[in-house]
Amino acid sequence: MRDDNCIFCKIANGEIPSETIYEDETFRVILDLGPASKGHALILPKQHYSDICELDEDVAAKVLPLAAKIGTAMKKSLNCAGFNVVQNNGVEAGQTVFHFHVHIIPRYEKGPVMV
Numbered sequence: 001m002r003d004d005n006c007i008f009c010k011i012a013n014g015e016i017p018s019e020t021i022y023e024d025e026t027f028r029v030i031l032d033l034g035p036a037s038k039g040h041a042l043i044l045p046k047q048h049y050s051d052i053c054e055l056d057e058d059v060a061a062k063v064l065p066l067a068a069k070i071g072t073a074m075k076k077s078l079n080c081a082g083f084n085v086v087q088n089n090g091v092e093a094g095q096t097v098f099h100f101h102v103h104i105i106p107r108y109e110k111g112p113v114m115v
């Protein structure tokens with residue numbers, strides 16, 4: 001599955017360069033262009049799914065363990081105190097790019113999450 005008009009399809013498949021912090025056969029993890037905090041990352045599946053409702057079982061089963069792995073690595077490499085895992089579905093919910101993605105937002109102090 002792929003959408004030729006989707007920027008995250010192009011980024012996830014390496015057709016547009018990005019700051020990649022992790023990659024495997026299913027996902028690319030990149031730094032967000034407009035970070036909510038230092039190190040804010042996005043998990044992008046290489047296949048196109050517009051939102052969580054479209055995910056296939058394999059991707060759905062892999063994405064949370066990967067979020068935990070990235071968050072754990074952030075605690076070590078960025079020395080953040082914690083991290084948020086955020087995922088928006090629909091315009092009203094704040095989704096702006098319609099290729100499923102998961103935000104991993106390192107947290108250094110308490111406060112609201114803005115994504």
Ligand code: 5GP
Nearest residue numbers: 007030031032033034088094095096097115
């Ligand atoms: P959403 O609002 O859909 O949950 O999140 C979209 C996120 O993608 C935003 O945090 C925005 O800063 C980020 N973003 C949008 N376009 C690009 C891009 O071309 N490259 C990168 N690295 N991030 C992007």
Ligand code: ZN
Nearest residue numbers: 006009048099
């Ligand atoms: Zn896409």
